[in-house]
Amino acid sequence: MAEGKVKIIGMADLAVCKPPDGITTLGLGSCVGVAVRDPIAKVGGLLHLMLPDSTAVANNKNIPKFADTGIEELVKQVVAAGGLRSRLVAKIAGGAQMFAFQSGNEAVRVGDRNVAASLKKLKEMRIPVLAQDTGDSYGRTVIFYPETGDYIIRAVGKPEKII
Amino acid sequence: MANLSLKEMTAQYSDLLRELGNIGAGNATSALSQMLDLKLDMSVPEVRLLEFKEVGEAMGGADQIMVGIFLAVEGDIDGSMMFLLDSPSARHLVNVLMNTPDSKEESFTEIELSALKEVGNIITGAYLNALSMMTNLAIVPSVPYITVDMLGAILSVPAIAFGKEADEILLIDTQFFADVKLDGYFVMLPDLVSYSKILSALGMGEHTIG
Numbered sequence: 001m002a003e004g005k006v007k008i009i010g011m012a013d014l015a016v017c018k019p020p021d022g023i024t025t026l027g028l029g030s031c032v033g034v035a036v037r038d039p040i041a042k043v044g045g046l047l048h049l050m051l052p053d054s055t056a057v058a059n060n061k062n063i064p065k066f067a068d069t070g071i072e073e074l075v076k077q078v079v080a081a082g083g084l085r086s087r088l089v090a091k092i093a094g095g096a097q098m099f100a101f102q103s104g105n106e107a108v109r110v111g112d113r114n115v116a117a118s119l120k121k122l123k124e125m126r127i128p129v130l131a132q133d134t135g136d137s138y139g140r141t142v143i144f145y146p147e148t149g150d151y152i153i154r155a156v157g158k159p160e161k162i163i
Numbered sequence: 164m165a166n167l168s169l170k171e172m173t174a175q176y177s178d179l180l181r182e183l184g185n186i187g188a189g190n191a192t193s194a195l196s197q198m199l200d201l202k203l204d205m206s207v208p209e210v211r212l213l214e215f216k217e218v219g220e221a222m223g224g225a226d227q228i229m230v231g232i233f234l235a236v237e238g239d240i241d242g243s244m245m246f247l248l249d250s251p252s253a254r255h256l257v258n259v260l261m262n263t264p265d266s267k268e269e270s271f272t273e274i275e276l277s278a279l280k281e282v283g284n285i286i287t288g289a290y291l292n293a294l295s296m297m298t299n300l301a302i303v304p305s306v307p308y309i310t311v312d313m314l315g316a317i318l319s320v321p322a323i324a325f326g327k328e329a330d331e332i333l334l335i336d337t338q339f340f341a342d343v344k345l346d347g348y349f350v351m352l353p354d355l356v357s358y359s360k361i362l363s364a365l366g367m368g369e370h371t372i373g
Contacts (some may be wrong), residue, residue: 009227009249010216011315011322012330024226027315030323049217050319062330065215098320099233099308110323140315143228156228156312159271 005095006143009048016045016077019147025099028140029095030111032067032118034093035144035151036074037128038083045081045107045147047074051110052117067117075125088127091163092150093142111135131163167369169331173212182362183294184208188337188349190288190293191246198285199259201341207339208214210303218318218332222247222348223224230271232283233308233320235292238301243301243321244291246283248347255340255345271311280309290349300368306333321352327357342358 004020011031015023023046025033037044051057051140054066064070079085095115115134122129131153133153143152153161166205167175185208196203204254213222228251232246248256257275258264260282284307296300310317325332328366336350354360355372363369 010214010219012215012326013318025315026219027313027317027319029312029316029319031319050323057327061332062215065326065330096316098231098310098312098316137310139313139319141313150270 001111003147009046010095011048012050014045014047014063014064014070014074014077016043016074016081018043018081019020019145022143022145024141024143026141028142029096029098030094030114032092032094032114032134033140033142034071034074034118034122035142036078036088037090037146037149038078038087039089039149040087041082041084042147043081043083044144044149045074046080046142046144047071049114052113065113068121071118071121071125075127076162079145089149090127090129090131091131091149092135093140093145093151093153093163097135097137098139130148135163137144165368169210169372170364172358172370172372173210173333173347176367177210177365179362179365180210180294181208181323183297184210184335184349184351186297186336187290187293187351188339191290191349192339194242194289195282195286195339198282199256200363201259201345203339203341203345204339205340210333212331212333214331215322215326218322219315221241222314222336225250225313227314228311229314230279230309230311231287232280233310233317234284234289235305236302236353237305238303240300240302240353240360242351242353242357243324244287244304244352245317245350246287246347247277247317247350250311252345252347253311257281276309276311280307281311283307287349288353298361300360300364321350325352325354326361333358
C-alpha cells in the first residue's frame with residue numbers, strides 16, 4: 001500500500017485515484033474533506049470543500065468549492081474512473097471551528113454547516129457515510145487510500161486515527 | 164466608475180497595495196521591536212493573488228505548525244487581519260515576555276497563549292492604526308482570537324470568508340525576522356468592497372471590483 005504515490009490537493013480542489021495510490025490534503029480547518037470509494041472496483045476520490053451551498057452565493061462557478069456541486073462532481077469522476085454508482089460509500093472529516101468566536105454565532109459556524117451540508121448531499125445521493133471525524137477545534141491532515149478505504153487523520157498533538 | 168476584476172486591480176495597483184503593507188507592517192514591527200527590546204527586520208511586503216488551492220503552500224507549507232492570531236476588522240472596511248508565528252518563534256517570544264529563557268516546551272500554557280494573544284493584539288493594532296491614518300477610514304478590530312495548529316487549517320478561516328465572493332484570495336503579507344529565532348507574518352485581508360474603499364480613499368477614483 002505504501003508503494004503508491006500520494007497526490008496532494010488544496011482547498012476547493014478534488015482528485016480521483018486507483019490503487020496503490022492515495023490522495024491527501026494538508027491542514028483541513030473549517031473545510032471538509034469528503035472521501036468517496038467503490039469498495040469492489042477500489043477506485044475513489046477526495047474533495048476539499050470550503051462552503052456549504054453554491055446556491056447561497058452569487059459567485060458559484062468554482063465547482064469543488066461547495067458541498068453540493070463538489071460532491072456531485074466527485075461522484076461523477078469516481079464513476080468515470082470505473083466506480084459503480086450504486087456501490088459508492090463515503091467518509092468525511094474536518095469542519096472544525098478554528099477560533100473561539102465561531103462558536104458564538106450560528107451564521108459564522110461554517111465548519112458545522114459544511115459538515116451538515118455534506119451529510120445532506122450524500123444522503124440525497126444515497127451514498128452511505130461509513131465514518132466521520134468532524135467538528136471540534138483543531139485542524140486535520142487527511143490521507144485516503146481507495147484500495148483499503150482507509151481514511152487516515154492526523155492532528156497536532158494527537159495520535160493518528162484511521163476511520 | 165471603473166469595473167475591474169480582482170486580477171486587474173491587483174496588477175494595476177500592486178505598488179500601492181505593497182506600500183500599504185509596508186507602512187502597516189513597519190509600524191507593527193517597530194511596536195514589536197520596542198516591546199521585546201530587540202532589533203527586528205522586515206521583508207518587502209508581498210501582494211499575492213492566489214487560487215485557494217495554492218494558499219497552503221504560500222507560506223511555507225499547509226501542514227506547518229503555526230500560532231495564529233486572528234482579528235475580524237469592521238468599521239469603514241471589513242475583512243480580517245492575521246498575525247502568524249512559527250512554533251519556535253512563538254516559544255522564543257514567550258520566553259522573552261515571561262522571563263523563562265530556558266523553556267523548550269513545544270506546547271503553550273493558557274497564560275502563555277494569553278500573552279501571545281496580547282502581543283498579537285498590540286502589533287496588529289499598530290498595523291491597522293497606520294492604515295487608518297493613511298486612508299482616513301475607520302478601522303475597528305475585534306478582540307483577538309488565538310489558535311496553535313497547521314497553517315492550512317488556520318488560513319481556512321479567512322479563505323472561507325473571502326471565498327463567499329471570490330475564487331482567488333488577495334493577501335498582503337510581510338515577513339519579519341530577527342537575529343534569533345523569530346519568524347512570522349502579518350497578513351491583511353480586506354474584502355472586495357473594502358479594496359474599492361481603500362483605493363478611493365487614497366484618491367485612485369471609484370472602482371467596482373469583482
